[in-house]
Amino acid sequence: MPFSYLKFIVILLTLLTHSVNTIAIDNQVEEIPLAPGYGALDYQLPEPGSYDLPVFKSAADGQVLTTSGKTSRLLTEFDNKYVLMGFVYSSCDDVNGCPLTSYVFYELKSEMEKDPVLAERFKLISLSFDPDNDTPDKMKLYANNFKYAGNTGEWQFLTTASQEHLKPILKDYNQSIQQQIVDGKTTNKINHILRVFLIDPKQQIRNIYSVSFLHADAVLNDLKTLIVHEKNSQSRIGLEQKTTTKTNLSSNDSKILGSYEGKPADLMSIVNTQQLGLPVVKIPESNPITFEKVNLGRKLFFERRLSFNNTVSCAICHVPQQGFSSNEMATAVGVEGRSVRRNSPTLYNVAYNQILFHDGREETLEQQIWGPLLAKNEMGNVSIGAVLSNIRSIPEYEKEFQSVFKGKGLTMETLGMALASYQRTLISGNSAFDQWFYGQKKGAISSEAQRGFKLFTGKAGCTSCHRIEKDYALFTDNQLHNTGHGYAKSMGIRPLTKRILLAPGIYQNVDFDIIQSVSEKAPADLGLYEITQNPYDRWKYKTPTLRNVALTAPYFHDGSVGSLKEVVRFYNRGGVMNETLDSRISLLSLSEDEEDELVAFMETLTGHNTDILISDAYAAAAENLSNNNSVKNSTDNKLNKTQQSDVRLKQ
DSSP states (O other), X not given: OXXXXXXXXXHHXXXXXXXXXXXXXXXXXXXXXXXXXXXXXSSOOOOTTSSOOOXXXXXXXXXXXXTTOOEEEHHHHTTTSEEEEEEEOTXXXXXXXXXXXXXXXXXXXXXXXHOHHHHHHEEEEEEESOTTXXXXXXXXXXXXXXXXXXXXXXXXXXXXXXXHHHHHHHHHXXXXXXXXXXXXXXXXXXXXXXXXXEEOTTSEEEEEEOTTTOOHHHHHHHHHHHHHHHHHHHHXXXXXXXXXXXXXXXXXXXXXXXXXXXXXXXXXXXXXXXXXXXXXXXXXXXXXXXHHHHHHHHHHHTOGGGXXXXXXXXXXXXXXXXXXXXXXXXXXXXXXXXXXXXXXXXXXXXXXXXXXXXXXXXXXXXXXXXXXXXXXXXXXXXXXXXXXXXXXXXXXXXXXXXXXXXXXXXXXXXXXXXXXXXXXXXXXXXXXXXXXXXXXXXXXXXXXXXXXXXXXXXXXXXXXXXXXXXXXXXXXXXXXXXXXXXXXXXXXXXXXXXEEEEETTEEEEEEHHHHHHTSOOOOOOOBTHHHHOOGGGTTBEEOOOOTTGGGSOSBSTTOXXXXXXXXXXXXXXXXXXXXXXXXXXXXXXXXXXXXXXXXXXXXXXXXXXXXXXXXXXXXXXXXXXXXXXXXXXXXXXXXXXXXXXXXXXXX
């Protein structure tokens, strides 16, 4: 079996000081036949995506220790990535056991060094099943032996505090071990069956490799297959969402629910636990957060009976699986299809916002909710009293408000307090960037993204508005600025063509005159000026957070820009000149590669728990559907026959 010198060194290093010293190289006689994972595959792999990897079962959790001695949860360390996890112990001397696992992991880590996408989405975990000997310090030393594999930031070495913590993990993964006994004495050798698990971002086991099948090429092929299926699924869902009409209630429900499986999350734990890269959430003294209050606000967020005709909920515009914003529309659409001027901002980390709405017109979440509730083109209610009367007529809400807000019940104030409490739990930090910058994990983001960060904080000057502090980063200064975008829209300054999405992944540049000829004239929008009436505040809009920005297209206050690359190009050109242009905006002279590097950096800002929050939202929406099954009957009771026909026509 042919081997390169480097591979030979790798195998020897994985064995360290172990007793095996006869390995087959070229024509030398071998004592132990090497597993296929050490050599080239003797068969051709199928095309990635041409086969299925059905789910075995959900990956199990357990308490583990990192090499720094920090207590963590196994599933937390997965970071919502594709994970290859192998059980090992540092003193193993079976060349086809733990050293084989480490060698294959080395090969995969080498591939990750070459492929930034792979490095971003894939993670290796070696978990010791010998906690008595493999302490965090020992695992740290063990990890140091693999520095030659390149940056080991995405290859983690974990152990457990004791056998008691280890046993349930081994049981859940069907990993049996047995300590060898020689002459009646227990040795440090452990008999085990090699099992390596491929786990997807939804924490489902998709393949299990044994000695005969563990090979870097096979694992990569399986990983690429899962990614192909994931992309196809996303495209299919996107197409279904874009072709689904909004003529009935079930289509709205489908838009909210998407393809996620509902699983309630511990939202109180999320809001009360400081996440890496984010500050502690400040809860107003006037509205202390409680489980009951959050649960009530969570229900109300998906409650379509908050709108005047029982059709629109908060979640219709702030769609959970679309970044709690809306990827489908540049600007929101309210009751009866009425257009809204502005894009739906994300609700991720809204608890940290000091000003709300694109024009900064509100300061607290408790107050903010009344804007959309009373806007004619959003939820369409005619008055505060009408909203409260409608909710009060639903017995379960009347009873719950009395229970949660003792002595107050349902009021303008308590409705705002409940919805604000739920929104404050939508905290999402601990991104790949946070792990790299604040957690000091050198391989947590790609080299391209690291160059992007250098540009972001240097040449491009992005941090003058999208702030990064010493201990946390909100990526906003909570201020309003004139970048020239609003000015250009008001003055009719536009490109000759516009890039239009025709179908998932299919774009076409269309002459802007054609678009204008079939479009209604956009309403005027002067930003902060509409609040202050100060001419110097024209076209000023709030600096949005960049956290989870890869999930929240389209961009700018009017949703007119469809990609991060286009956003970067706008600022690279120096915005659009006007007399009140913010002094921070200037020509950047970035190359196209530098533009791509900035985008790569921003794509590392996606929080670690977005799937958890989406899944929780799905569970809440599903629970709410049963409460809303009577909505049509309720609506029919309110409307006379003429009104019913009018509503149906408008829908």
